[in-house]
Amino acid sequence: MKQDILEILQGIVPEQVDENMIEEPTYTHLGDYAFPCFSLAKVLKKSPVLIAEEIAQRISDPRVQTAKAVNGYVNFFMNKPYFSQHILETIINQSNQYGSSHIGQGSVVTIDMSSPNIAKPFSMGHLRSTVIGNSISLLLEKSGYQPVKINYLGDWGTQFGKLLVAYRLWGSEKKVQDAPIETLLALYIRFHEEAEIDETLNDQGRAAFKSLEDGDSEVLALWKWFRTESLKEFQKIYDLLGVSFDSENGEAYYNDKMEPIVEELTQKQLLVKSDGAQVVEIGDDMPPCLIKKSDGATLYATRDITAALDRKHTYNFAKSLYVVGNEQSLHFKQIKTVLNKMGYGWSASIQHVPFGLILKDGEKLSTRKGNIILLERVLKEAIQLASVNIEEKNPNLKNKIEMAEAIGVGAIIFSDLKQHRKHDIEFNLTKMLQTEGETGPYIQYTCARAYSILRKAETNSHDVQVNDVNDYEWVIIKLLNQFPNVVSRATTSLDPSLIAKFAVDLAQSFNSFYGNVQVLTEDEGRNYRLALVHSVTIVLKEALRLLGMKAPQEM
Numbered sequence: 366m367k368q369d370i371l372e373i374l375q376g377i378v379p380e381q382v383d384e385n386m387i388e389e390p391t392y393t394h395l396g397d398y399a400f401p402c403f404s405l406a407k408v409l410k411k412s413p414v415l416i417a418e419e420i421a422q423r424i425s426d427p428r429v430q431t432a433k434a435v436n437g438y439v440n441f442f443m444n445k446p447y448f449s450q451h452i453l454e455t456i457i458n459q460s461n462q463y464g465s466s467h468i469g470q471g472s473v474v475t476i477d478m479s480s481p482n483i484a485k486p487f488s489m490g491h492l493r494s495t496v497i498g499n500s501i502s503l504l505l506e507k508s509g510y511q512p513v514k515i516n517y518l519g520d521w522g523t524q525f526g527k528l529l530v531a532y533r534l535w536g537s538e539k540k541v542q543d544a545p546i547e548t549l550l551a552l553y554i555r556f557h558e559e560a561e562i563d564e565t566l567n568d569q570g571r572a573a574f575k576s577l578e579d580g581d582s583e584v585l586a587l588w589k590w591f592r593t594e595s596l597k598e599f600q601k602i603y604d605l606l607g608v609s610f611d612s613e614n615g616e617a618y619y620n621d622k623m624e625p626i627v628e629e630l631t632q633k634q635l636l637v638k639s640d641g642a643q644v645v646e647i648g649d650d651m652p653p654c655l656i657k658k659s660d661g662a663t664l665y666a667t668r669d670i671t672a673a674l675d676r677k678h679t680y681n682f683a684k685s686l687y688v689v690g691n692e693q694s695l696h697f698k699q700i701k702t703v704l705n706k707m708g709y710g711w712s713a714s715i716q717h718v719p720f721g722l723i724l725k726d727g728e729k730l731s732t733r734k735g736n737i738i739l740l741e742r743v744l745k746e747a748i749q750l751a752s753v754n755i756e757e758k759n760p761n762l763k764n765k766i767e768m769a770e771a772i773g774v775g776a777i778i779f780s781d782l783k784q785h786r787k788h789d790i791e792f793n794l795t796k797m798l799q800t801e802g803e804t805g806p807y808i809q810y811t812c813a814r815a816y817s818i819l820r821k822a823e824t825n826s827h828d829v830q831v832n833d834v835n836d837y838e839w840v841i842i843k844l845l846n847q848f849p850n851v852v853s854r855a856t857t858s859l860d861p862s863l864i865a866k867f868a869v870d871l872a873q874s875f876n877s878f879y880g881n882v883q884v885l886t887e888d889e890g891r892n893y894r895l896a897l898v899h900s901v902t903i904v905l906k907e908a909l910r911l912l913g914m915k916a917p918q919e920m
């Protein structure tokens with residue numbers, strides 16, 4: 366519709382208008398769109414009030430019902446039946462392709478996401494990275510990019526040396542098999558406790574990691590086993606969330622690929638010795654980037670630099686995103702700077718996509734303090750709560766288990782994505798599962814309600830003859846019309862919360878329509894109202910899909 370206004374105005378005052386000048390008034394009595402004439406006064410040498418009046422008078426277009434000049438603005442009231450018909454037809458024809466575009470032109474974007482650490486519980490931070498990364502990848506895909514989802518597993522580093530020592534001293538094969546993550550975490554914690562008393566343990570840990578890096582087959586076999594067992598546990602979570610990856614090359618994958626990079630850094634004279642370690646100095650405002658420890662062991666940054674080069678080589682990405690918590694900002698600045706110093710201009714296309722913490726009762730979660738939330742347990746609990754709700758509301762529902770999963774998991778995803786990712790979020794299961802307010806279940810219920818109207822109507826042919834559009838309907842039409850724009854803004858700003866907010870708005874206006882308008886009444890508007898409901902299901906379902914959620918047909 367905005368494009369239409371633009372076109373009409375360009376016919377009257379060419380060269381004076383661009384899209385950004387057209388406003389959408391907050392109050393509906395001021396029209397659907399408004400065009401302020403103040404900036405035109407200078408060029409046209411007339412007062413804005415006069416310009417507005419002249420423009421308003423010259424508008425005669427079937428798309429506009431009335432154009433009113435008010436205090437230097439032209440307020441546009443659109444031809445509601447005309448646009449309603451056009452928008453509903455477009456949505457029903459394009460179906461789930463509505464809102465898709467080609468702005469990405471097939472360019473590749475890698476998304477470093479999820480990336481939990483093996484032998485440790487999958488944390489809430491990793492949940493955020495998984496859910497945000499997944500939604501961003503869906504948005505990119507809808508906008509014509511080619512996303513590559515990479516699970517950069519934390520499966521390498523000195524901690525594995527410690528774990529190997531701990532397992533040899535106190536471990537049991539059966540326990541690891543029965544409850545891998547719990548057992549390995551307990552071993553790791555015990556290692557730290559005992560190392561306070563017996564300092565030689567730390568040396569043993571370092572030595573064990575060294576033999577791992579050197580490829581000692583016995584140590585390697587143990588490490589592989591820990592990794593496989595951990596991955597099995599993580600897979601359960603990914604299955605529940607419905608998330609998959611294009612690559613699971615983690616840190617370990619780069620073990621034998623770092624030496625040439627260290628070599629290159631040396632040749633480019635970027636490495637300096639500092640307390641026995643080798644670092645790259647990167648200016649006064651940042652600490653140097655550690656590349657090798659004094660014992661020759663590589664570090665997190667060494668692996669990330671190597672991985673970035675390898676990804677550029679493999680995927681030739683146009684952009685490379687890292688969906689990782691705020692607290693790692695410095696790390697990503699450092700690796701970008703090092704790559705730039707190496708002469709790789711494309712380092713500018715590396716972007717850290719940070720997010721905030723998850724708080725419980727206002728406090729940060731930490732593994733050390735013991736107030737960790739085990740994700741698998743949380744997901745199960747959410748599903749359990751959702752199934753209690755189902756038993757209360759709709760005990761005869763088919764596929765109850767599947768539904769409870771869609772609702773429980775959806776509630777967690779939605780509560781994460783509804784705020785801008787940079788905000789810290791408070792974790793409250795009961796709140797996120799409520800069916801009223803800005804929650805996942807609220808949107809899903811609304812969607813199911815719309816589906817049930819369509820089922821009752823028992824017709825699939827919605828010929829859209831629109832004669833009259835009431836205010837409830839018009840609010841919905843305007844929202845539906847905005848969807849493609851919301852998708853493209855969410856994609857460019859890597860911000861799924863725009864989609865979540867849109868879904869809330871659409872669900873709310875649908876519910877007030879539903880509460881005030883008899884959809885199924887047999888009159889001449891029936892088909893049009895059904896087309897409206899049908900369009901709402903298409904767009905709500907697609908919005909939920911872009912967030913990584915399901916839209917149950919019945920709840």
Ligand code: ARG
Pocket residue numbers: 477480481482517518519669687689
């Ligand atoms: N495994 C890391 C952690 O849990 C996150 C990895 C993030 N990605 C990266 N390329 N550094 O902190």
